[in-house]
Amino acid sequence: MSRIGKLPIQLPAGVELSVSSENEVTVKGPLGVLTQKVDPCISFSIEEGVVHLTRQSDAKEHKSKHGLYRALVANMVTGVSQGFKTVQEVIGVGYKVQANGQVLEMSLGYSHNIYFELPKEVKVETLTEKGKNPLITLSSIDKQLLGQVAAKIRSLRKPEPYKGKGIRFQGEEVRKKAGKAAAK
Secondary structure, eight states, X not given: OOTTTTSOEEOOTTOEEEEOTTSEEEXXXXXXXXXXXXXXXXXXXXXXXXXXXXXXXXXXXXXXXXHHHHHHHHHHHHHHHTOEEEEEEEESTTOEEEEETTEEEEEOSSSSOEEEEOOTTOEEEEEOOTTSOOEEEXXXXXXXXXXXXXXXXXXXXXXXXXXXXEEEETTOOOOOOOOGGGGO
């Protein structure tokens, strides 16, 4: 049996999970509502605030989907009850970020500013303190969408290996290269 798939999902207080006849899972909580289409080979049993997922057979495809859908549903439950947050640092001289509603304006060393429009499900905050690197804080109830948006922002100026300049996740380690001075 799948190690991930067999784990039960605890429903916190105030979170409701329902499965429609088309195998569409809907999770409602204090922060919002999320829906996910689930393969028909996976079935749900909900009893006393605990959700168990079971699969039809031990076929390789069914085993892989068992763990996948359990992880997706668990992320939905966590999202509508607590939400997800990611913090990114902008490292580099003259690099700036500013949030104007759902548009993130970034000055990343190119000849022009970059205007990045965020989906309405993602909230953004920027923090710029004197003497510290600017921070971008993204928060959402949808973990998948949050990760995709964070990766897209990071791809606009990836951390380079010589000086470490660029956009990186807070706490991310960037391995630096020695450069040509080390060759002598």
